Amino acid sequence: MQEEFEFDSSIDEINETKIQVKGWYPVTIEYGIAPLGQSFDFQMCWRVQGTEHVFRIPLKVFYELSKDYEEHFTQVLETFRIDYLDWYKQGFREPWMQKYRAQFKNFIYTFE
Numbered sequence: 600m601q602e603e604f605e606f607d608s609s610i611d612e613i614n615e616t617k618i619q620v621k622g623w624y625p626v627t628i629e630y631g632i633a634p635l636g637q638s639f640d641f642q643m644c645w646r647v648q649g650t651e652h653v654f655r656i657p658l659k660v661f662y663e664l665s666k667d668y669e670e671h672f673t674q675v676l677e678t679f680r681i682d683y684l685d686w687y688k689q690g691f692r693e694p695w696m697q698k699y700r701a702q703f704k705n706f707i708y709t710f711e
Contacts, residue, residue, distance in 0.1 A: 604644065604653040604655065606629070606644060606646060606651075606653050609633040609634075609644065610631030610632065610633050610644060611631070611632075612631055612632075613629050613630070613631045614629070614630050614631060615627055615628065615629055615630075615648070616628050616630070616668065616669060616672075618669055618672055618673060618676075620672075620673050620676045620677060620680075621677060621680075622677070622680045622707060622708050623676060623680065623706055623707055623708065624705070624706055624707075624708070626647045626648065626676075626706055627647070627648040628645055628646070628647060628648065628668075628672050629645060629646055629647075629648050630643060630644065630645035630646075630668065630672075631643075631644060631645075632644070632658065635657055635658075640657060640658065640659065641657075641658045642655050642656060642657050642658055643655070643656050643658055643661050643668075643671075645672065647676075647703070647706055649702075649705075649706075650702040650703060650706075651702060652699070652702055652703075654675055656671075680707050683699065683700075683703060683707050684707075684709065686699065686700070687700075687709050
C-alpha cells in the first residue's frame with residue numbers, strides 16, 4: 600500500500616462524481632486538487648467513496664494524459680481491478696493485499 604495521505608484535510612474543495620466501471624458496482628469518486636510536496640506543483644487526488652486508498656497523479660501529467668476526469672478514473676479502476684483479481688486468485692496472501700480486500704470487496708466483482 601502507498602504512504603498515508605490525509606485526503607479530507609489536504610484538499611480544500613472535495614468534488615464528487617458517480618461512474619460505472621466495467622467489473623465494478625456503481626461508485627462515487629471523491630476528488631480534488633492538493634499541493635504536491637514542497638514545490639509549487641499540484642496533484643489530483645481521488646478515492647472511491649467509502650475507502651481510504653487515495654490515488655494521486657501530478658496535475659501536469661494528468662493534463663498530458665487525459666484532461667477528462669471520468670475517463671481517467673475509469674481507466675485506473677479498470678486496471679486496478681485486474682490487479683485485485685490477481686490478488687484474489689492468490690488468496691490475498693500478503694497483509695497489504697488484505698487491506699485492499701477489506702476496502703474494495705464491496706465494490707469489485709470477483710467473477711468475470
